[in-house]
Amino acid sequence: MAYRWKNTLTAEDATPYSAFLNRRQMMAGMAAGGIVGAIPKGATAQEVLEPNTWEEITNYCNFYEFGTGKEDPARYADALTIDPWTVRIDGLVDKPGDYNFADIMSQMTIEERIYRFRCVEAWSMVIPWNGFELADLLEWVGVQSSARYVAFETAMRPDEMPGLSSPVIDWPYVEGLRLDEAMHPLTIMATGIYGRDIAKQNGAPMRLAVPWKYGFKSIKSIVRISLVEDEPPTAWNKYSAREYGFYSNVNPEVDHPRWSQATERRIGGGLFAKRQPTLMFNGYEEDVASLYQGMDLREFF
Ligand code: MTE
Numbered sequence: 679m680a681y682r683w684k685n686t687l688t689a690e691d692a693t694p695y696s697a698f699l700n701r702r703q704m705m706a707g708m709a710a711g712g713i714v715g716a717i718p719k720g721a722t723a724q725e726v727l728e729p730n731t732w733e734e735i736t737n738y739c740n741f742y743e744f745g746t747g748k749e750d751p752a753r754y755a756d757a758l759t760i761d762p763w764t765v766r767i768d769g770l771v772d773k774p775g776d777y778n779f780a781d782i783m784s785q786m787t788i789e790e791r792i793y794r795f796r797c798v799e800a801w802s803m804v805i806p807w808n809g810f811e812l813a814d815l816l817e818w819v820g821v822q823s824s825a826r827y828v829a830f831e832t833a834m835r836p837d838e839m840p841g842l843s844s845p846v847i848d849w850p851y852v853e854g855l856r857l858d859e860a861m862h863p864l865t866i867m868a869t870g871i872y873g874r875d876i877a878k879q880n881g882a883p884m885r886l887a888v889p890w891k892y893g894f895k896s897i898k899s900i901v902r903i904s905l906v907e908d909e910p911p912t913a914w915n916k917y918s919a920r921e922y923g924f925y926s927n928v929n930p931e932v933d934h935p936r937w938s939q940a941t942e943r944r945i946g947g948g949l950f951a952k953r954q955p956t957l958m959f960n961g962y963e964e965d966v967a968s969l970y971q972g973m974d975l976r977e978f979f
Contacts, residue, residue: 729792729872730803734946736877740797741898742846743832743839744879750841751879757838758899760883769829769904772820779883783869785818786810790873791866791887796928796960798892798914802942807887808870813861821857821905828860829853829910830886831902847913853897854910854924855888858969864889864962867900890962892926923979927970928960932979 729735741751763779788808796802816828834850836842842849859865868887869876876882881898888895894914904910914922921935930940941953959966970978 727792728804729806730946732872732874735803735805735871736879738945739879740893741841741879741881743834743841743849743851743899745841746844746846752877754840755878758833758835758878758882759838760878760899763883763901765884765900766902767815767819767904768902769906770822770825771816771905772822774819782815782884786814786867788869789866791864791889793864793887793889794957794960794962795887795889795893795896796942796956798894798922798926798934798939800937800939800942800956801945802954802956803945805887806872807866807868808873808876809866809868809884809887811863812865812867812886813863815867815903816860816905824907825905826857827906827909828855828857829902829904829906830855830897830900831904832897833899833901848916851897851913852910853886853895853912855895856909856969857905859888862966862969864965868896890927890959890966892928894922895926925970925975925978927966927975927979928956929958929975929979930956931958932976 737752738748739751740748741755744751744754760779764776765779765782766776768774788810791807791809793805793807794802795805812828830853832851833839834842855865866887867884868881869884871877871880876885878899881896881900884900885898886896886900895912909924912922912924914926915924928939933939939956942956943953944951957963
């Protein structure tokens, strides 16, 4: 039975470590694939199970439609109207159409997924998402056999999004995944964080979360999902193809042309915290490496 997380938690309800441990054990039995997959190989339990606070997650983020400063999204995203919200699903699908977000939610099963999150700018967090598997949505609308990629698009509302007035990006923000990446059980549409509805600055009412890829693949406030035959254009790749590849898998061995990707700064770790080594595929190597077998990850970065 699909259900919606209720807005019952407050910021003061930061879930204690022990509760996360218990919940993980409970859920591991329920949905072995995804949840077991959420434990990065080589990471300590402490690293995995201690999510950032609600304040850290909501106050420090990138959502350039609201400005390029890390705190701009928290300052301006409140203007975004998220109810009603319609998602156009089109292209190579059996049931194309304009879907109401509430109708999508009524069909999906919401789970909690505690995922590592690594931004291409070399900062990271651990985020306790709530969401549904993208595969469930794609199966619901019926993917046709000629589809090979999934393209995503963010809302573009100049009246509500002050950042759109600067041409930082060729708006609207677009992203894409190969179909097998989109169907992978770790790939979710996030609709909540810490059991509450996702904050607008984090991509309400639904945004992608692909934990083994750099954060910019996790496109926010999605209004369109298209099943297509050819690799779709992506916002940051259009901005600078030599810096941002289509795949953008987290890879400590492939540096950004302007900085190293070998280590990361954990948000909330304190000013003097040591940088942490970045893990291959952000710690999800065991789950996803097979998707890229035989590919040169330096060429397809
Ligand atoms: N989606 C849109 N539409 N616009 C953006 O600017 N920024 C990306 C990604 N998705 C972005 C976006 C980047 S660079 C990151 S690091 C993450 O969102 C930040 O997600 P968070 O708010 O969960 O930290």
